[in-house]
Amino acid sequence: MKKVFLAVCFLLYFTSLGWADEYWVYIRTHNNFADNDEDTAGRSQKGDIVQFLPCSKYSAETRHKSEWAIIKVSGLTKEDIAKYTEKMLDKKGRPTAYRKYKIDIDKLNIKLGADALSKDISSIESDIKPKTTLDLISYKIGT
Numbered sequence: 001m002k003k004v005f006l007a008v009c010f011l012l013y014f015t016s017l018g019w020a021d022e023y024w025v026y027i028r029t030h031n032n033f034a035d036n037d038e039d040t041a042g043r044s045q046k047g048d049i050v051q052f053l054p055c056s057k058y059s060a061e062t063r064h065k066s067e068w069a070i071i072k073v074s075g076l077t078k079e080d081i082a083k084y085t086e087k088m089l090d091k092k093g094r095p096t097a098y099r100k101y102k103i104d105i106d107k108l109n110i111k112l113g114a115d116a117l118s119k120d121i122s123s124i125e126s127d128i129k130p131k132t133t134l135d136l137i138s139y140k141i142g143t
Contacts (some may be wrong), residue, residue, distance in 0.1 A: 002018065023076050024057040024116065027105055036058070040139050041095045047102030049084045049128075069110040075121040079117055096136060103128045108129040 028044040044050045055072060088097035104127045110117060 021076060022072060022074045023052040023081070024058060024069050025039070025049055025050040026053075027071070027103055028070050028112075029105060029110075037140055041097055044098045044134075045139055047103070047105055048097075048099040049101070049103060050098075052081050064106060068115040069105050069108065071108065071110070071124075072116050073085055073121055073124070074118070074120040080121060080136070083087045084128065088136075097131055097139065100130060101128050102131055102135065 028048045031045045032043040034040045084101050086100045087095050088100040090096050107127045
């Protein structure tokens with residue numbers, strides 16, 4: 001009985017740690033401008049990680065390969081996902097960009113229309129950077 005109790009405690013402890021999983025990661029491949037700054041701030045731009053879908057529940061959606069770079073990423077935690085899907089807000093709490101971070105998709109060497117690549121988060125983390133003032137300016141002037 002004692003062994004069963006310890007085994008249950010062991011399983012409960014390790015399942016609560018939030019094991020890293022594999023995800024399909026959808027990244028915008030081009031800028032997505034609107035007619036005004038407010039609407040542009042709410043739209044995903046080139047390099048924005050738009051969505052994480054667990055590989056165990058979904059297959060990679062390939063209908064819109066021209067809009068998305070799709071990569072299969074392993075080693076992600078819930079904290080990584082929360083960080084990389086955070087919106088960029090100004091001091092008053094208004095959105096200034098769809099995401100706070102962007103990934104350099106040119107360094108990933110993803111070809112439009114190609115099948116999804118498989119990457120470990122450790123191999124791409126250095127390519128994920130906070131957006132800069134220059135990024136925000138380029139969204140406003142539509143470049």
